[in-house]
Amino acid sequence: MxxxxxxxxxxxxxxxxxxxxxxxxxxxxxxxxxxxxxxxxxxxxxxxxxxxxxxxxxxxxxALRRDAERYQVLRQADIDTIENGGLFAGLTPDNLVINGHDLDVRTDEVIALRGRVTP
Known part of the structure; x- marks a missing residue:
């Protein structure tokens, strides 16, 4: 806004x-x-x-719909993306690709730690 x-x-x-x-x-x-x-x-x-x-x-x-669409790309990334190449969300230093519910939970945890999302 x-x-x-x-x-x-x-x-x-x-x-x-x-x-x-x-x-x-x-x-x-x-x-x-x-x-x-x-x-x-x-x-x-x-x-x-x-x-x-x-x-x-x-x-x-x-703008929020566009952000949601971007998030869905990460949320739906294949677990094998790290080997096959492409865009993904991951955990470091473990080099793990996370998606779906796991990505939601981890994202919510980061937001809670920050106190709020900043644009």
Whole structure:
């Protein structure tokens, strides 16, 4: 996600859920729903989900999907890759190729040790 645009995804999620579940978007019914404060709920969501936010989220999802695709290449590497050549994830100094669930577990362990993933 671009550095200049930081957003609180939890806040956006809460607003979107409240808007989707609680708001009738027909302004012809303003008098009926104004008492329940539903218009303010809808307005809060619309302010948070402006076009710049939506475009930023789309860009972030596309980048995350690309990263996931890259990870799948490593995750699906054949164990014999080290002998046959090619791209793989491995453990040193053991010179072991790891993939699948083993790669997931080892990657999760590294992330836990670091405290978070840095882009």
């Amino acid at each position: 671009p550095e200049e645009m930081k957003m609180d995804l939890d806040e956006l999620q809460v607003a979107a859920a409240a808007s989707a579940n609680d708001v009738i978007r027909s302004h012809g019914w303003k008098g009926m729903i104004a008492d329940a404060d539903l218009l303010r709920t809808d307005e809060r969501y619309l302010l948070l989900a402006d076009p710049a936010t939506v475009l930023s989220l789309i860009a972030e999802v596309k």
